[in-house]
Amino acid sequence: MAIRDDFEVAAGQVRAAVQRFALGLLVLAAFGAMLIGKADTVLVENARVLALDLASPVLEAIARPVAAANRAIADLKEFASLRQENARLREENARLLSWQTAARRLENENEGLRGLANFREGPEASFITARIVGDSVSAYVRGALLNVGRRAGAAHGQAVVTGEGLAGRIAEVGDNSARVLFVTDVNSRLPVLIERTRERAILAGDNSPQLRLTLLQSVAGVQRGDRIITSGHGGSFPVGIPIGEVVETGEGGVRVKPFADFSRLEFVRVVDYGVTGLVGGSAVPGTPAPAGAQAPGQRIR
Numbered sequence: 001m002a003i004r005d006d007f008e009v010a011a012g013q014v015r016a017a018v019q020r021f022a023l024g025l026l027v028l029a030a031f032g033a034m035l036i037g038k039a040d041t042v043l044v045e046n047a048r049v050l051a052l053d054l055a056s057p058v059l060e061a062i063a064r065p066v067a068a069a070n071r072a073i074a075d076l077k078e079f080a081s082l083r084q085e086n087a088r089l090r091e092e093n094a095r096l097l098s099w100q101t102a103a104r105r106l107e108n109e110n111e112g113l114r115g116l117a118n119f120r121e122g123p124e125a126s127f128i129t130a131r132i133v134g135d136s137v138s139a140y141v142r143g144a145l146l147n148v149g150r151r152a153g154a155a156h157g158q159a160v161v162t163g164e165g166l167a168g169r170i171a172e173v174g175d176n177s178a179r180v181l182f183v184t185d186v187n188s189r190l191p192v193l194i195e196r197t198r199e200r201a202i203l204a205g206d207n208s209p210q211l212r213l214t215l216l217q218s219v220a221g222v223q224r225g226d227r228i229i230t231s232g233h234g235g236s237f238p239v240g241i242p243i244g245e246v247v248e249t250g251e252g253g254v255r256v257k258p259f260a261d262f263s264r265l266e267f268v269r270v271v272d273y274g275v276t277g278l279v280g281g282s283a284v285p286g287t288p289a290p291a292g293a294q295a296p297g298q299r300i301r
Contacts, residue, residue, distance in 0.1 A: 238273050
Protein backbone atom coordinates (compact mmCIF):
# COMPACT_ATOMS: atom_id res chain seq x y z
CA MET A 1 0.00 0.00 0.00
CA ALA A 2 2.81 2.38 0.86
CA ILE A 3 4.66 1.46 -2.39
CA ARG A 4 1.56 2.29 -4.43
CA ASP A 5 1.18 5.59 -2.65
CA ASP A 6 4.82 6.42 -3.32
CA PHE A 7 4.39 5.50 -7.00
CA GLU A 8 1.31 7.70 -7.35
CA VAL A 9 3.14 10.61 -5.71
CA ALA A 10 6.12 10.16 -8.05
CA ALA A 11 3.84 9.88 -11.09
CA GLY A 12 2.04 13.04 -10.04
CA GLN A 13 5.34 14.90 -9.69
CA VAL A 14 6.49 13.70 -13.14
CA ARG A 15 3.15 14.69 -14.66
CA ALA A 16 3.34 18.13 -13.11
CA ALA A 17 6.88 18.60 -14.39
CA VAL A 18 5.92 17.52 -17.88
CA GLN A 19 2.94 19.86 -17.91
CA ARG A 20 5.11 22.69 -16.65
CA PHE A 21 7.81 22.17 -19.25
CA ALA A 22 5.59 20.80 -22.06
CA LEU A 23 6.04 23.81 -24.30
CA GLY A 24 9.78 23.81 -23.93
CA LEU A 25 10.00 20.06 -24.50
CA LEU A 26 7.93 20.37 -27.66
CA VAL A 27 10.14 23.20 -28.93
CA LEU A 28 13.26 21.12 -28.20
CA ALA A 29 11.73 18.09 -29.92
CA ALA A 30 10.87 20.13 -33.00
CA PHE A 31 14.32 21.70 -33.06
CA GLY A 32 15.89 18.24 -32.72
CA ALA A 33 13.76 16.89 -35.58
CA MET A 34 14.89 19.80 -37.74
CA LEU A 35 18.52 19.14 -36.92
CA ILE A 36 18.17 15.43 -37.68
CA GLY A 37 16.42 16.25 -40.93
CA LYS A 38 19.23 18.61 -41.96
CA ALA A 39 21.96 16.26 -40.82
CA ASP A 40 20.63 13.03 -42.35
CA THR A 41 17.90 13.52 -44.91
CA VAL A 42 18.05 9.89 -46.02
CA LEU A 43 17.32 8.69 -42.49
CA VAL A 44 14.38 11.06 -42.14
CA GLU A 45 13.01 10.07 -45.54
CA ASN A 46 13.29 6.37 -44.69
CA ALA A 47 11.57 6.98 -41.38
CA ARG A 48 8.77 8.89 -43.10
CA VAL A 49 8.30 6.12 -45.66
CA LEU A 50 8.25 3.51 -42.91
CA ALA A 51 5.70 5.48 -40.94
CA LEU A 52 3.52 5.81 -44.03
CA ASP A 53 3.82 2.08 -44.73
CA LEU A 54 2.75 1.31 -41.20
CA ALA A 55 -0.08 3.85 -41.17
CA SER A 56 -1.55 3.18 -44.61
CA PRO A 57 -3.25 -0.15 -43.70
CA VAL A 58 -4.72 1.45 -40.60
CA LEU A 59 -5.91 4.47 -42.56
CA GLU A 60 -7.37 2.24 -45.25
CA ALA A 61 -9.18 0.14 -42.66
CA ILE A 62 -10.59 3.32 -41.11
CA ALA A 63 -11.50 4.83 -44.49
CA ARG A 64 -13.60 1.87 -45.65
CA PRO A 65 -16.36 2.22 -43.05
CA VAL A 66 -16.22 6.00 -43.41
CA ALA A 67 -16.69 5.71 -47.19
CA ALA A 68 -19.49 3.21 -46.70
CA ALA A 69 -21.18 5.57 -44.25
CA ASN A 70 -20.81 8.48 -46.68
CA ARG A 71 -22.36 6.40 -49.46
CA ALA A 72 -25.23 5.41 -47.20
CA ILE A 73 -25.84 9.04 -46.24
CA ALA A 74 -25.74 10.08 -49.91
CA ASP A 75 -28.21 7.32 -50.79
CA LEU A 76 -30.55 8.45 -48.02
CA LYS A 77 -30.37 12.06 -49.20
CA GLU A 78 -31.01 10.98 -52.79
CA PHE A 79 -33.93 8.85 -51.66
CA ALA A 80 -35.41 11.81 -49.77
CA SER A 81 -34.94 14.08 -52.80
CA LEU A 82 -36.53 11.43 -55.04
CA ARG A 83 -39.56 11.31 -52.78
CA GLN A 84 -39.88 15.10 -52.96
CA GLU A 85 -39.41 15.04 -56.74
CA ASN A 86 -42.01 12.29 -57.05
CA ALA A 87 -44.51 14.30 -55.01
CA ARG A 88 -43.82 17.39 -57.14
CA LEU A 89 -44.27 15.43 -60.36
CA ARG A 90 -47.54 13.98 -59.08
CA GLU A 91 -48.85 17.48 -58.38
CA GLU A 92 -47.65 18.73 -61.77
CA ASN A 93 -49.24 15.74 -63.49
CA ALA A 94 -52.55 16.46 -61.76
CA ARG A 95 -52.39 20.10 -62.91
CA LEU A 96 -51.56 19.02 -66.46
CA LEU A 97 -54.47 16.60 -66.48
CA SER A 98 -56.82 19.38 -65.41
CA TRP A 99 -55.41 21.65 -68.14
CA GLN A 100 -55.81 18.82 -70.66
CA THR A 101 -59.45 18.44 -69.71
CA ALA A 102 -60.01 22.19 -70.06
CA ALA A 103 -58.15 22.24 -73.40
CA ARG A 104 -60.26 19.41 -74.80
CA ARG A 105 -63.44 21.11 -73.67
CA LEU A 106 -62.37 24.40 -75.26
CA GLU A 107 -61.31 22.60 -78.43
CA ASN A 108 -64.70 20.97 -78.78
CA GLU A 109 -66.42 24.27 -78.04
CA ASN A 110 -64.20 26.07 -80.54
CA GLU A 111 -64.96 23.52 -83.25
CA GLY A 112 -68.67 23.94 -82.62
CA LEU A 113 -68.47 27.72 -82.81
CA ARG A 114 -66.39 27.55 -85.97
CA GLY A 115 -69.03 25.37 -87.54
CA LEU A 116 -71.83 27.74 -86.56
CA ALA A 117 -69.93 30.77 -87.85
CA ASN A 118 -68.76 28.99 -91.01
CA PHE A 119 -65.25 30.09 -90.07
CA ARG A 120 -62.43 29.61 -92.57
CA GLU A 121 -58.82 29.25 -91.57
CA GLY A 122 -56.27 31.48 -93.21
CA PRO A 123 -53.70 30.09 -95.61
CA GLU A 124 -51.16 27.79 -94.05
CA ALA A 125 -47.78 29.35 -93.44
CA SER A 126 -44.73 28.13 -95.30
CA PHE A 127 -41.17 28.79 -94.26
CA ILE A 128 -37.56 28.35 -95.22
CA THR A 129 -34.64 28.07 -92.83
CA ALA A 130 -31.85 30.59 -93.27
CA ARG A 131 -28.44 31.12 -91.76
CA ILE A 132 -27.27 34.53 -90.60
CA VAL A 133 -24.07 35.21 -92.52
CA GLY A 134 -23.50 38.82 -91.55
CA ASP A 135 -24.50 41.36 -88.94
CA SER A 136 -25.78 44.83 -89.68
CA VAL A 137 -25.67 45.98 -86.07
CA SER A 138 -24.38 49.48 -85.45
CA ALA A 139 -25.38 52.62 -83.63
CA TYR A 140 -28.03 53.29 -86.28
CA VAL A 141 -29.04 49.88 -87.67
CA ARG A 142 -30.25 46.64 -86.15
CA GLY A 143 -30.38 43.87 -88.73
CA ALA A 144 -28.61 40.92 -90.31
CA LEU A 145 -27.81 39.37 -93.68
CA LEU A 146 -29.33 35.99 -94.59
CA ASN A 147 -28.05 33.42 -97.07
CA VAL A 148 -31.41 33.02 -98.85
CA GLY A 149 -33.07 35.19 -101.48
CA ARG A 150 -35.71 35.15 -104.19
CA ARG A 151 -34.50 31.86 -105.62
CA ALA A 152 -35.14 30.17 -102.26
CA GLY A 153 -38.57 31.77 -101.90
CA ALA A 154 -37.77 34.77 -99.70
CA ALA A 155 -39.81 37.89 -100.39
CA HIS A 156 -40.04 41.43 -99.16
CA GLY A 157 -42.03 41.85 -95.93
CA GLN A 158 -41.94 38.22 -94.83
CA ALA A 159 -41.59 37.50 -91.11
CA VAL A 160 -38.30 36.32 -89.64
CA VAL A 161 -38.86 34.23 -86.52
CA THR A 162 -36.87 32.14 -84.06
CA GLY A 163 -38.00 29.37 -81.78
CA GLU A 164 -38.89 31.98 -79.18
CA GLY A 165 -40.77 34.54 -81.25
CA LEU A 166 -40.68 37.23 -83.92
CA ALA A 167 -37.22 38.61 -84.70
CA GLY A 168 -37.97 40.97 -87.59
CA ARG A 169 -38.98 41.16 -91.22
CA ILE A 170 -37.34 40.93 -94.63
CA ALA A 171 -36.45 44.48 -95.70
CA GLU A 172 -34.33 43.85 -98.82
CA VAL A 173 -34.20 40.81 -101.09
CA GLY A 174 -31.67 39.75 -103.67
CA ASP A 175 -31.44 36.61 -105.74
CA ASN A 176 -29.33 34.74 -103.17
CA SER A 177 -29.41 36.93 -100.07
CA ALA A 178 -31.76 39.03 -98.00
CA ARG A 179 -31.48 41.61 -95.26
CA VAL A 180 -33.64 41.29 -92.16
CA LEU A 181 -34.69 44.35 -90.17
CA PHE A 182 -34.88 43.42 -86.49
CA VAL A 183 -37.80 44.54 -84.34
CA THR A 184 -35.31 46.51 -82.23
CA ASP A 185 -34.40 48.78 -85.16
CA VAL A 186 -35.54 52.40 -84.90
CA ASN A 187 -37.47 52.03 -88.18
CA SER A 188 -39.48 49.04 -86.94
CA ARG A 189 -43.16 49.61 -86.08
CA LEU A 190 -45.51 46.70 -85.36
CA PRO A 191 -49.22 46.66 -84.54
CA VAL A 192 -49.50 44.47 -81.46
CA LEU A 193 -51.86 43.26 -78.75
CA ILE A 194 -51.34 42.92 -75.02
CA GLU A 195 -52.31 39.27 -74.74
CA ARG A 196 -53.95 39.52 -71.32
CA THR A 197 -56.05 42.66 -71.86
CA ARG A 198 -56.37 42.46 -75.70
CA GLU A 199 -55.50 46.16 -75.87
CA ARG A 200 -53.97 47.36 -79.12
CA ALA A 201 -50.73 49.31 -79.34
CA ILE A 202 -47.73 49.96 -81.54
CA LEU A 203 -44.44 48.28 -80.67
CA ALA A 204 -41.50 50.46 -81.71
CA GLY A 205 -37.79 49.82 -81.75
CA ASP A 206 -35.22 52.42 -80.72
CA ASN A 207 -31.92 50.59 -81.42
CA SER A 208 -31.72 49.43 -77.80
CA PRO A 209 -32.11 45.85 -76.53
CA GLN A 210 -35.67 46.64 -75.43
CA LEU A 211 -38.74 47.89 -77.28
CA ARG A 212 -41.29 50.64 -76.54
CA LEU A 213 -45.06 50.34 -76.47
CA THR A 214 -46.66 53.46 -77.92
CA LEU A 215 -50.19 54.66 -78.67
CA LEU A 216 -51.57 52.83 -75.66
CA GLN A 217 -55.06 53.80 -74.55
CA SER A 218 -54.26 53.10 -70.88
CA VAL A 219 -50.81 52.49 -69.43
CA ALA A 220 -52.34 51.66 -66.04
CA GLY A 221 -53.68 48.36 -67.34
CA VAL A 222 -50.28 47.09 -68.42
CA GLN A 223 -48.42 44.88 -65.95
CA ARG A 224 -44.93 43.45 -65.85
CA GLY A 225 -44.88 40.00 -67.40
CA ASP A 226 -47.66 40.71 -69.91
CA ARG A 227 -46.97 38.99 -73.23
CA ILE A 228 -46.95 41.07 -76.39
CA ILE A 229 -48.18 39.44 -79.61
CA THR A 230 -48.89 40.60 -83.13
CA SER A 231 -52.41 41.94 -83.61
CA GLY A 232 -52.92 41.03 -87.25
CA HIS A 233 -54.01 44.60 -88.04
CA GLY A 234 -52.54 46.83 -90.70
CA GLY A 235 -52.21 44.03 -93.23
CA SER A 236 -48.93 42.82 -91.76
CA PHE A 237 -48.58 39.58 -89.81
CA PRO A 238 -51.37 37.29 -88.58
CA VAL A 239 -52.52 37.60 -84.99
CA GLY A 240 -50.77 35.74 -82.22
CA ILE A 241 -47.06 35.71 -83.10
CA PRO A 242 -45.22 36.19 -79.78
CA ILE A 243 -42.78 39.09 -79.66
CA GLY A 244 -41.82 39.75 -76.05
CA GLU A 245 -42.98 40.55 -72.54
CA VAL A 246 -43.34 43.73 -70.54
CA VAL A 247 -40.41 44.29 -68.18
CA GLU A 248 -40.93 47.91 -67.14
CA THR A 249 -43.88 50.21 -66.64
CA GLY A 250 -43.83 53.73 -65.27
CA GLU A 251 -43.14 57.32 -66.14
CA GLY A 252 -40.51 56.29 -68.66
CA GLY A 253 -43.12 54.36 -70.63
CA VAL A 254 -43.70 50.69 -71.16
CA ARG A 255 -40.60 48.69 -72.07
CA VAL A 256 -40.77 45.27 -73.68
CA LYS A 257 -38.01 42.65 -73.73
CA PRO A 258 -38.11 40.60 -76.97
CA PHE A 259 -38.19 36.84 -76.70
CA ALA A 260 -35.57 36.46 -79.44
CA ASP A 261 -31.97 36.56 -78.23
CA PHE A 262 -30.31 38.65 -80.93
CA SER A 263 -26.83 38.11 -79.48
CA ARG A 264 -26.99 34.37 -80.24
CA LEU A 265 -28.91 34.20 -83.50
CA GLU A 266 -27.45 31.74 -85.99
CA PHE A 267 -30.42 30.18 -87.76
CA VAL A 268 -33.84 31.76 -88.35
CA ARG A 269 -37.03 30.95 -90.21
CA VAL A 270 -38.31 33.15 -93.01
CA VAL A 271 -42.07 32.63 -92.86
CA ASP A 272 -44.67 33.45 -95.50
CA TYR A 273 -48.02 33.81 -93.75
CA GLY A 274 -49.82 34.65 -96.97
CA VAL A 275 -50.54 38.25 -95.91
CA THR A 276 -49.27 41.41 -97.53
CA GLY A 277 -48.82 44.94 -96.40
CA LEU A 278 -46.68 47.07 -94.24
CA VAL A 279 -44.75 45.25 -91.54
CA GLY A 280 -42.48 47.91 -90.21
CA GLY A 281 -44.42 51.11 -90.85
CA SER A 282 -47.46 52.73 -89.36
CA ALA A 283 -50.44 50.46 -88.68
CA VAL A 284 -52.85 53.05 -87.31
CA PRO A 285 -54.79 55.19 -89.79
CA GLY A 286 -53.71 58.79 -89.69
CA THR A 287 -50.44 57.99 -87.91
CA PRO A 288 -47.43 59.03 -90.01
CA ALA A 289 -44.62 56.56 -90.41
CA PRO A 290 -41.26 57.53 -88.88
CA ALA A 291 -38.54 59.05 -90.97
CA GLY A 292 -36.78 56.41 -92.98
CA ALA A 293 -39.55 53.85 -92.52
CA GLN A 294 -40.91 51.90 -95.44
CA ALA A 295 -44.13 53.09 -97.06
CA PRO A 296 -46.90 50.63 -97.92
CA GLY A 297 -46.12 48.68 -101.07
CA GLN A 298 -42.68 50.26 -101.42
CA ARG A 299 -39.58 48.11 -101.75
CA ILE A 300 -36.38 49.16 -100.03
CA ARG A 301 -33.59 49.24 -102.55
